[in-house]
Amino acid sequence: MTAPRKTIKRRIHGTMFKLPLMITCNEFEDFVLAYLEEELPAHQCTIFKMHLKVCRECREYLRAYEASMTLTKASLKTEETDLPESVPQDLVAAVLAARNA
Amino acid sequence: MNACLPEPQPPREETPVSESGEVELLRAGNAAVTADFVRTNVTWMLAVARRILRDEGHAEDAVQNAFVKIFGNLDSFEGRSGLKTWMHRILVNEALTVFRRNRTQKDESIDEWLPVFDDNGCRIEAPWANFETPEQLLQRTQTKAHVAAQIDKLPDAYRVVLVLRDIEEMTTGEVANALELSEANVKVRLHRARAALKKLLEPxxxxxxx
Incomplete structure (x- = not known):
């Protein structure tokens, strides 16, 4: 029963997304970066947000996309503050030797 | 003959040297300040180079080259940006030079991790019954290493754009210049890299x- 229901829902979505001021998920995908960078013109931003309201898949996708970005930044950024205390002595010696050459 | 051990000296009070004072001493070739400067900065520089290059030897080369540039260009450092910001820019450029020199032309495809749509243009996305927030995940010690490992799975052409934009906080224009790409191409690669990473981090x- 689940599969046919999904198909009907998809057909409804497919039709709905063709209405004026609506976009498909595929078109939504093209706007994601500009939306997050706050580069979407007001009109396109309204259309983007309207799609978000009616599409569960894109809402969840965007939430996970943003969570993934946060995880990436936090994981690699803090690495710098978590630097090992041991200084690579060979590299320091090589740099100083080059400086004194 | 005085056999007594010398009186223990109180720890020498370090007088904080201002950034401009440090730059002056570096320009003058002060050996102690130079050695201290290298020791203080080498670890973060190596971490940045490793993130871009993923290879210890190449990262060390980039750091060495960067120090040569830094010492060679101290006279042109005008203090408009902080010293570390200036050094970071030089280091990233050097790392990218090493990256371009050692890069293989064959880039793996990223398609398997990109979003999927049906014939109607509708997204195929399994329902998210459970969603752990980044705050929850970052409380676990293994998370950062796991995320770093997933980033390393991305093909270089995408991974480097992601690292430069999202981690090193360069602008799209700066990344485009550094990699000799158009800004539109940088944006496409950045979005694809983020979308692929979302897929890789989904579990x-x-x-x-x-």
């Missing part, structure tokens, strides 16, 4: 890993 965010 973690869904609470199915770690």
């Amino acid at each position: 973690l965010i869904r609470g199915q890993e770690l």
